[in-house]
Amino acid sequence: MVHMENLSQHHLDVLQEIGNIGAGNAATALSALLNKKIDMKIPAIKIVEFNELMEDVGGPEEVIVSVFLRIQGEAPGSMFFVLSPNEASSLVEQVTGNASDDLTESDLALSAISEIGNILSGSYLSALSDFTSINLQPTVPNVSIDMAAAILMQGLIEISMESDYAIMIDTTIKEEGERSSSIKGHFFLLPDPTSFDKIFSSLGVEDQ
Amino acid sequence: MIVTEPIVKVGIADLKITNVPHSLKTSGLGSCVGVVIYGRKLAGLAHVMLPDSTTSKKQLSNPMKYADTAIDLLVEQLLHEGARHSNLQAKIAGGAHMFSFQSNNSMLKIGDRNVEAVLAKLEQYHIPVVAQDVGGSKGRTIEFNIATSMLKIRTVNSGVVEI
Numbered sequence: 001m002v003h004m005e006n007l008s009q010h011h012l013d014v015l016q017e018i019g020n021i022g023a024g025n026a027a028t029a030l031s032a033l034l035n036k037k038i039d040m041k042i043p044a045i046k047i048v049e050f051n052e053l054m055e056d057v058g059g060p061e062e063v064i065v066s067v068f069l070r071i072q073g074e075a076p077g078s079m080f081f082v083l084s085p086n087e088a089s090s091l092v093e094q095v096t097g098n099a100s101d102d103l104t105e106s107d108l109a110l111s112a113i114s115e116i117g118n119i120l121s122g123s124y125l126s127a128l129s130d131f132t133s134i135n136l137q138p139t140v141p142n143v144s145i146d147m148a149a150a151i152l153m154q155g156l157i158e159i160s161m162e163s164d165y166a167i168m169i170d171t172t173i174k175e176e177g178e179r180s181s182s183i184k185g186h187f188f189l190l191p192d193p194t195s196f197d198k199i200f201s202s203l204g205v206e207d208q
Numbered sequence: 209m210i211v212t213e214p215i216v217k218v219g220i221a222d223l224k225i226t227n228v229p230h231s232l233k234t235s236g237l238g239s240c241v242g243v244v245i246y247g248r249k250l251a252g253l254a255h256v257m258l259p260d261s262t263t264s265k266k267q268l269s270n271p272m273k274y275a276d277t278a279i280d281l282l283v284e285q286l287l288h289e290g291a292r293h294s295n296l297q298a299k300i301a302g303g304a305h306m307f308s309f310q311s312n313n314s315m316l317k318i319g320d321r322n323v324e325a326v327l328a329k330l331e332q333y334h335i336p337v338v339a340q341d342v343g344g345s346k347g348r349t350i351e352f353n354i355a356t357s358m359l360k361i362r363t364v365n366s367g368v369v370e371i
Contacts, residue, residue: 051219060220060236061349063364068307104365142307146364149220149236150347153257154306157239157318160257164221164270 007167007196012045014205015169018128019043023171023187025127026120030173033119034094037176044170050156053166057082057186060149065103067117067143068155071125073136075195078155079124080188081117085145087184088113104145114143124187132202155190162193209285210250215351218242218253221273225252225285226354233351237302239319241275241326241342244299244352244359245282245335247291251354254278258318259325275325283333296335299359299371300326301350303342319343339371 007015020043027040046056054060065088067081083091085103092109093099095116103109118141129136144151159166167190174184191199209225216226218234226232232253234242243254254272261274271277287293303323323342330337341348341361349362362368 050221054220054236144306144345146306147236147238147347147349150238150304151306153220153236153238153240154318157258160221160273161263164273 007047011196011200011205014200014203015167016043016045018131018199019045019169019171019187019189021131022124022128022189023173026124026187027173029120029123030116033116034175036094039174039176041172041174046168046170047165048168049165050153050160053152053156053168054149056168056170057148057152060147062148063145064148064151065113065143065145066151067114067121067141068151069117069121069141070139070155071136072139074134075132075136075191075198076158077189077191077195078158079121079138079190080152080155080186081120082186082188083113083184088145091116091185110143114141117141117143121187124189132199134198134202152188155188158192159190166190167196210289216253218255220255221257221270223252223254223272223278223282225250225282225289227251227289228354231351231353233349235349237348237350238304238306239302239322241300241302241319241322242348242350243275243279243282243326243330244350245279245286245296245330246298246352246354246357247286247295249354250286250289250291251352252282252286253350253352254282256322256326259321275322276329279326279329279333283335293333296333297338297357298330298335299339299352300330300337301341301348301359301361301371304344304346304348306345306347308345341369341371 027038031038065083071077092112169189171187228249234255241256256275257273261277303319346363351360
């Protein structure tokens with residue numbers, strides 16, 4: 001059994017590559033959706049205590065827009081597509097053509113975010129599933145706009161049953177160029193502790 | 209054991225106690241429950257993540273993470289610092305459902321289960337729950353002022369309330 005507290009660098013490299021493949025696919029999907037060039041940053045693998053994770057996303061009270069889904073199947077986990085409220089408004093505007101100042105007051109904006117999150121996480125997961133030959137099914141995505149800790153802890157419950165640490169595969173995607181209104185989002189992939197063995201064995205990675 | 213910064217911050221799966229004139233704060237409670245137990249001049253706050261330590265899959269786990277063991281610790285520390293059991297009271301907040309999944313997965317109903325477990329444990333200690341703000345689908349940041357015994361609750365959309 002691979003325990004997340006003692007993964008080797010080799011294991012972490014494999015997880016990074018998994019994030020790379022998934023998020024690459026999602027970036028391509030977003031690029032097609034917006035007809036714009038989307039850059040993807042090589043994912044960061046972090047083994048973090050829950051409180052550190054919250055500091056990483058700007059503090060536990062930072063307001064985030066998130067699309068959350070559970071991954072079901074042979075390697076369960078949680079997945080979040082996270083944007084700041086400004087970035088989410090800008091993304092909605094680019095997709096629907098409607099400027100919306102307040103996401104929470106527009107059902108159309110919220111359903112657009114949900115659908116975009118659905119498309120992007122679906123393409124992320126299907127790349128993962130193809131690469132690892134592991135059967136993965138996403139649940140219906142859920143949108144929430146609230147404090148980061150309140151939202152992200154929901155995806156950490158399974159992990160918390162076994163550990164005080166999460167392995168977070170974080171990829172940033174952003175629109176090419178540095179305009180202030182450019183789109184920037186994060187994918188957080190949080191495999192459940194039981195999933196690591198399955199992921200590594202499917203890729204032929206020896207337990208070290 | 210007593211922390212004496214003006215505002216004592218409590219992290220996730222953490223607990224602290226302090227005395228007047230300080231206050232205790234924890235940020236971004238979702239399905240987690242913030243449990244304040246207080247006496248006349250002392251108070252403790254736990255940020256509880258899960259209902260029951262006996263379901264833990266790992267043996268060496270953090271006792272501050274579970275409703276049952278965190279409340280044991282809070283009561284023990286308060287009594288150790290001189291609080292009288294008969295004076296103890298509690299206020300709780302949190303236990304929300306941040307997402308509305310249509311699912312049978314009990315982990316997604318963890319907010320309700322956390323609240324039930326906290327109430328059951330407080331009942332077991334005969335500590336009256338004076339006020340509570342639980343459930344719903346919103347994140348909460350809470351701050352307890354020991355001098356006034358008021359619990360301030362901040363949310364993103366409904367501002368600040370005191371209970």
